[in-house]
Amino acid sequence: xxxxFGEKLVSDDRSxxxxxxxxxxxxxxxxxxxTEWREIAWPKEHGSWSLAFEPIAxxxxxxxSAGGAGLAVAVAAAFFARQPLRVAFRSADADRAATARAALxxxxxxxxxxxxxxVLAAGSLAxxxxxxxxxxxxxxFIGHDLRNAGREVLAEVA
Numbered sequence: 001x002x003x004x005f006g007e008k009l010v011s012d013d014r015s016x017x018x019x020x021x022x023x024x025x026x027x028x029x030x031x032x033x034x035t036e037w038r039e040i041a042w043p044k045e046h047g048s049w050s051l052a053f054e055p056i057a058x059x060x061x062x063x064x065s066a067g068g069a070g071l072a073v074a075v076a077a078a079f080f081a082r083q084p085l086r087v088a089f090r091s092a093d094a095d096r097a098a099t100a101r102a103a104l105x106x107x108x109x110x111x112x113x114x115x116x117x118x119v120l121a122a123g124s125l126a127x128x129x130x131x132x133x134x135x136x137x138x139x140x141f142i143g144h145d146l147r148n149a150g151r152e153v154l155a156e157v158a
Contacts, residue, residue: 040087040096041080041103052079067127070118074111078138081107082145089146 043049056072084107087100119125144152 036096036099037103040084040100041107043079043083048079052076066121067118070114070116070121073114074118077107077111077114081111082142085142086145 084100084103088097091097
């Protein structure tokens, strides 16, 4: 099976020598992939960084713990999952949506492992009950955000 890349023909058959992709073309593909991941996963709102990470930093400074660090990593992963979630649900471009789903999967895996680590470090699940209001507010905000209504009063309060 042969594939065309640029103006070169690249063969999947290993028995024949085929023109290979040049080093610079590989670098260009790599750069484009990294740029696309950054555009999809990197939050565009610069003010949201302080709203998300200042309470985490202050909490870890006031009462440092392994469980708190795990929870901080989970919150950071959730923060970075917002943009890929929006792109995955809104993008008409199938490749961009697939990249967003991959980024969303990475963020979800990191968040899940971090929460598991926090639970194991804490030794009990008693503190998880205190996260229920936060999870409910987050769900309300995500629902509004996916409908492009993230600036409504209910979404802002959540």
